[in-house]
Amino acid sequence: MRKQIVAGNWKMNNDLKQTQTLISELKNQVQTSMAEVMIAPTFTNLVGACDALQNSEIEVIAQNMHFAENGAYTGEVSATMLKSIGVNTVILGHSERRAYFNENDELLAKKVDAALAKNMRIIFCFGEELQDRNSGHHEAVVERQIKKALFHLSGEAWGSIVLAYEPVWAIGTGETASPDQAQDMHAFIRKTLAEEHGQDLANNVSILYGGSVKPANANEIFSKADVDGGLIGGAALNAEHFFDIVNAF
Numbered sequence: 001m002r003k004q005i006v007a008g009n010w011k012m013n014n015d016l017k018q019t020q021t022l023i024s025e026l027k028n029q030v031q032t033s034m035a036e037v038m039i040a041p042t043f044t045n046l047v048g049a050c051d052a053l054q055n056s057e058i059e060v061i062a063q064n065m066h067f068a069e070n071g072a073y074t075g076e077v078s079a080t081m082l083k084s085i086g087v088n089t090v091i092l093g094h095s096e097r098r099a100y101f102n103e104n105d106e107l108l109a110k111k112v113d114a115a116l117a118k119n120m121r122i123i124f125c126f127g128e129e130l131q132d133r134n135s136g137h138h139e140a141v142v143e144r145q146i147k148k149a150l151f152h153l154s155g156e157a158w159g160s161i162v163l164a165y166e167p168v169w170a171i172g173t174g175e176t177a178s179p180d181q182a183q184d185m186h187a188f189i190r191k192t193l194a195e196e197h198g199q200d201l202a203n204n205v206s207i208l209y210g211g212s213v214k215p216a217n218a219n220e221i222f223s224k225a226d227v228d229g230g231l232i233g234g235a236a237l238n239a240e241h242f243f244d245i246v247n248a249f
């Protein structure tokens with residue numbers, strides 16, 4: 001059975017003190033939820049977040065990692081390093097990494113393999129730009145992104161993959177994909193997966209939606225059959241808003 005997940009991607013926000021404050025606010029809000037709850041603070045705050053959230057329902061995850069295990073890669077962090085502090089899940093392929101740090105499908109496939117080799121779970125992000133949607137190419141773009149980075153994986157490896165559809169035009173813009181647009185794309189992704197790996201596997205992969213999810217729209221988006229949760233940016237920086245979204249299930 002696929003899982004319902006709400007993950008907060010903090011991006012490059014919150015210094016040490018702000019991280020501590022937000023985490024203690026989150027701890028006050030947490031209740032038993034139907035969904036798995038995750039937060040992704042910056043690298044500098046991962047150790048502290050893991051300590052503060054030990055024995056909590058909130059999992060601490062990373063926003064990125066390098067494909068190599070160690071070596072001359074100034075400024076980078078490896079899967080082994082993340083695992084050594086208790087981080088077992090990593091976001092890969094975020095559109096901001098693709099756009100500002102030139103991460104392409106080939107590089108992402110290497111990162112995916114490296115994370116899986118260390119038994120990490122991956123939240124793999126992808127999504128079309130506005131021009132792709134306006135020209136009717138959104139499905140083709142998404143199909144290419146997931147095929148190139150993920151379709152070499154075995155059926156077993158898919159147990160460690162969570163997909164996150166984040167249309168670039170909806171990220172941080174306040175413009176959300178409509179619940180129907182999200183559902184249509186998620187159903188397309190599941191169909192594409194089923195064609196490659198069978199319906200059973202496709203039914204077991206969680207597909208999250210990301211892009212301007214807020215307390216006011218979360219319930220309608222999450223109520224769609226193929227939407228298994230959300231990857232939340234801006235609204236995850238406020239404990240009350242984040243848990244309103246978690247509780248939208």
Ligand code: 13P
Binds near residue numbers: 094166210231235
């Ligand atoms: P917003 O929720 O701020 O649009 O960001 C979404 C996102 O990029 C999550 O990874």
